[in-house]
Amino acid sequence: xxxxxxxxxxxxxxxxxxxxxxxxxxxxxxxxxxxxxxxxxxxxxxxxxxxxxxxxxxxxxxxxxxxxxxxxxxxxxxxxxxxxxxxxxxxxxxxxxxxxxxxxxxxxxxxxxxxxxxxxxxxxxxxxxxxxxxxxxxxxxxxxxxxxxxxxxxxxxxxxxxxxxxxxxxxxxxxxxxxxxxxxxxxxxxxxxxxxxxxxxxxxxxxxxxxxxxxxxxxxxxxxxxxxxxxxxxxxxxxxxxxxxxxxxxxxxxxxxxxxxxxxxxxxxxxxxxxxxxxxxxxxxxxxxxxxxxxxxxxxxxxxxxxxxxxxxxxxxxxxxxxxxxxxxxxxxxxxxxxxxxxxxxxxxxxxxxxxxxxxxxxxxxxxxx
Numbered sequence: 383x384x385x386x387x388x389x390x391x392x393x394x395x396x397x398x399x400x401x402x403x404x405x406x407x408x409x410x411x412x413x414x415x416x417x418x419x420x421x422x423x424x425x426x427x428x429x430x431x432x433x434x435x436x437x438x439x440x441x442x443x444x445x446x447x448x449x450x451x452x453x454x455x456x457x458x459x460x461x462x463x464x465x466x467x468x469x470x471x472x473x474x475x476x477x478x479x480x481x482x483x484x485x486x487x488x489x490x491x492x493x494x495x496x497x498x499x500x501x502x503x504x505x506x507x508x509x510x511x512x513x514x515x516x517x518x519x520x521x522x523x524x525x526x527x528x529x530x531x532x533x534x535x536x537x538x539x540x541x542x543x544x545x546x547x548x549x550x551x552x553x554x555x556x557x558x559x560x561x562x563x564x565x566x567x568x569x570x571x572x573x574x575x576x577x578x579x580x581x582x583x584x585x586x587x588x589x590x591x592x593x594x595x596x597x598x599x600x601x602x603x604x605x606x607x608x609x610x611x612x613x614x615x616x617x618x619x620x621x622x623x624x625x626x627x628x629x630x631x632x633x634x635x636x637x638x639x640x641x642x643x644x645x646x647x648x649x650x651x652x653x654x655x656x657x658x659x660x661x662x663x664x665x666x667x668x669x670x671x672x673x674x675x676x677x678x679x680x681x682x683x684x685x686x687x688x689x690x691x692x693x694x695x696x697x698x699x700x701x702x703x704x705x706x707x708x709x710x711x712x713x714x715x716x717x718x719x720x721x722x723x724x725x726x727x728x729x730x731x732x733x734x735x736x737x738x739x740x741x742x743x744x745x746x747x748x749x750x751x752x
Contacts, residue, residue: 397718398719398720398721401717401718401719402719402721402723402724402727403727404717405713405714405717405719405724406724406727406728406730406731407727407731408592408713409461409710409713409714409724409728409731410727410728410730410731410732410735411592411731412592412710413441413444413448413463413728413731413732413735414441414731414732414735414742415592415595415742415746416440416463416464416466417437417440417441417444417464417732417735417739418437418739418742418743418746420436420440420464420466420469420702421433421436421437421439421440421743422436422623422743422746422748423466423469423470423473424436424469424472424473424476424492424496424702425489425492426473426477426623427477428477428480428481428485428488429476429477429480429488429489429492430623430624431489432489432492432493432634433623433624433743434632434739434740434743435489435493435632435633435634435638435700436493437739437740437742437743438631438632438633438634438699438736438739439493439496439633439634439699439700439701439702440464440701440702441732441733441735441736441739442633442696442699442701442736443463443464443500443696443699443701443702443703443704444462444463444464444701444704444732445729445732445733446692446695446696446699446701447462447463447464447689447692447693447696447704447705448461448462448463448725448726448728448729448732449725449726449729450462450688450691450692450695451688451689451692451706451725452722452723452724452725452726452728452729453722453725453726454688455685455688455706456678456680456681456684456685457672457676457678457680457711458719458720458721458722459711459714459715459719459720459722459724460672460685460706460711461706461707461710461711461714461724461725461728462689462692462704462705462706462707462725463704463707463710464701464702464703464704465661465664465702465703465704465705465707467660467661467664468499468500468503468657468660468661468702468703469702471653471656471657471660472495472496472499472653472657472702475650475653476492476495476496479491479492479495479646479649479650479653480492480643480646482646483643483646486641487641487642487643487646489638489641490634490638490639490640490641490642490643491641491642491643491646491647493634493635493638493642493700494638494639494642494644494647494700495646495647495650495653495654496700496701496702497634497635497697497700497701498647498650498654498697499653499654499657499658499702499703500693500696500697500701500702500703501693501694501697502654502655502657502658503657503658503661503662503690503693503703504689504690504691504692504693504694504695504696504697504703505658505690505694506658506659506661506662506690507661507662507665507686507687507689507690507693507705508686508687508690508691508694509690510662510683510686510690511682511683511684511685511686511687511688511690512683512687514683515683516666516682516683516685516686517682517683543568567620567621567747567748567749568749570749571748571749571750574594574598574749574750577594578594578595581594595750598747598749598750599745599746599747599750602621602747602750603745606621613744616747617744620748621747621748621749622744622745622746622747622748623743623744623746623748631736631737631739632739632740633699633700634699634700635698635699635700638700657703658703661703661705664705665686665689665705665706666682666686668705668706668707668708669682669685669706671708672706672708672711672712675712675715676711676712676715685706689704689705689706692704693705
């Protein structure tokens with residue numbers, strides 16, 4: 383009996399290591415796909431030439447957040463990455479913010495606005511944590527927070543419709559969906575969204591979301607091969623995004639700094655402030671939900687300082703703001719992981735994704751990214 387017990391104890395580290403690697407692979411691949419979707423929302427239409435650099439920026443943001451939160455968070459399995467809340471606001475406002483600028487100034491200015499939003503988010507989160515004010519923000523009326531989240535969801539919907547149907551990312555743009563070539567990909571995207579919602583609601587399996595997305599991409603390219611449609615034709619028909627041919631890792635800064643129109647960045651102050659405020663509340667809600675789900679009481683102010691510091695660092699790569707990711711953190715709990723290390727492994731997967739950002743972006747249909 384003693385020998386058997388010793389064998390079980392020796393097996394635990396191997397089980398933990400296997401769980402960490404498996405979970406990191408799932409979260410990392412999901413993060414890469416999520417980065418493509420977020421970048422596609424922000425860099426469409428007049429900003430489409432910045433898509434490849436945008437994917438790199440989102441992935442770099444998630445790498446910094448994974449390493450920082452994974453190392454310093456009170457909860458060993460706490461995962462963080464770039465989030466869609468701030469991107470929802472940016473996706474709707476970026477195009478209008480740079481519309482009047484010279485073509486070569488639009489993408490650099492868009493990245494500057496994104497970086498300024500992330501810097502404002504980082505400063506706000508860090509300040510709240512440093513002042514010990516996190517507990518007071520928890521008393522913010524739930525109805526107001528719900529209104530914020532509902533509005534953000536609607537902004538994400540408008541951004542998705544704009545990317546799939548190639549219209550403006552606003553309510554007027556949604557009314558411009560009239561042609562059959564717009565309805566077909568939009569209907570496909572809605573059916574895929576309904577499938578994901580049904581599957582995630584009824585089954586809740588770790589591999590499910592990633593599996594559905596990979597199957598959708600695979601079936602699209604199978605149909606393309608059977609129908610004899612080339613990648614170029616699919617791109618021309620807006621089934622695939624238009625991605626500039628960029629080799630290696632394309633970083634926004636310092637390369638694009640000289641092209642920034644700083645007056646336009648200053649004019650975007652309301653957008654920057656809105657992104658920071660909604661990110662603060664979303665971060666607090668996620669941490670509170672993790673406390674409830676895991677039964678761990680976390681030092682909210684410490685978590686705010688960690689997330690704030692990470693966002694300040696993310697500013698250097700021009701990525702969007704991020705914070706604790708509820709779904710990824712709970713996934714690690716389901717795997718029974720109790721040790722640190724997942725954040726490092728996820729960062730490795732995301733780093734590998736940086737080298738294939740352009741290839742990935744060119745292969746993901748717009749109805750999947752949207």
